[in-house]
Amino acid sequence: MRTFRDRILAKAKRVLLSNSLILILFKLWNIKKEQFTCPICRYQGPFVEMHPETGIRKHAACPKCSSLERHRLQFLVIDNLAERFDLSKMSILHFAPEKFLQDYFKKLFKQYTSADLVMKNVDYQANLLNLPFEDDTYDFVFASHVLEHIKDDTRALSEIYRILRPNGIAVLPVPIIAYKTVEYPQPNPYESNHVRSTGPDYFEKYSLYFNKVETFDSNDFSIKYQIFTYEDRACFPTVNMPLRPAMAGDKHLDIVPVCFV
Numbered sequence: 001m002r003t004f005r006d007r008i009l010a011k012a013k014r015v016l017l018s019n020s021l022i023l024i025l026f027k028l029w030n031i032k033k034e035q036f037t038c039p040i041c042r043y044q045g046p047f048v049e050m051h052p053e054t055g056i057r058k059h060a061a062c063p064k065c066s067s068l069e070r071h072r073l074q075f076l077v078i079d080n081l082a083e084r085f086d087l088s089k090m091s092i093l094h095f096a097p098e099k100f101l102q103d104y105f106k107k108l109f110k111q112y113t114s115a116d117l118v119m120k121n122v123d124y125q126a127n128l129l130n131l132p133f134e135d136d137t138y139d140f141v142f143a144s145h146v147l148e149h150i151k152d153d154t155r156a157l158s159e160i161y162r163i164l165r166p167n168g169i170a171v172l173p174v175p176i177i178a179y180k181t182v183e184y185p186q187p188n189p190y191e192s193n194h195v196r197s198t199g200p201d202y203f204e205k206y207s208l209y210f211n212k213v214e215t216f217d218s219n220d221f222s223i224k225y226q227i228f229t230y231e232d233r234a235c236f237p238t239v240n241m242p243l244r245p246a247m248a249g250d251k252h253l254d255i256v257p258v259c260f261v
């Protein structure tokens, strides 16, 4: 398992790379590596590999803005929605807000509200199981990698549905780390307290609440954005992650579901 020092060093490495001189040196040093484009900050060059507890993740982080594979895919999906819907007339609730998406959403939507259960710098400290908003308050809800932490996810989904206006949209991605969803009896502290390993079938649950669920995946956009997860998942299950299933290969699809009221 990675130590606290390893995490700090990894974080420092990413922060340091945001310095433009170091960024140029990083690009020169890795000139022979695969080159990508970050759709968020428009950086072009090699991406940084990550070393999470689950192993090495190749081409994971943009060295300029620190976006990960999932953030880049989500950004491209939002871009697609912005072409089809007038987001400038919509109000958004951004749950568990990611900083770089936060700035983007503030420019894109008419009204921006952030919320989280524990984060301090948000407009509302709120529980997704009992949101402090009237029915039909928002046009758009974005909550990425949140539902895999919530046992009573059907309650959370009904709350999201309740606060959305007619014709509202919810973007609710979870990590795709299984072929078929496996529920855990309790949160696993070795997996960031996830209560399940989620697979593509998980989104069938969304159809119980929403009229239509449209999914985008890593194959829907150019490979230049590097929106696949390169990770060896054959090692599972492990002692600390006994219910997490194995997956073959080291290149995995990510999926972003878009739910329509």
Ligand SMILES: [Zn+2]
Pocket (backbone or CB within 6 Å): 038, 039, 040, 041, 042, 043, 062, 063, 064, 065, 066, 067
């Ligand atoms: Zn970037």
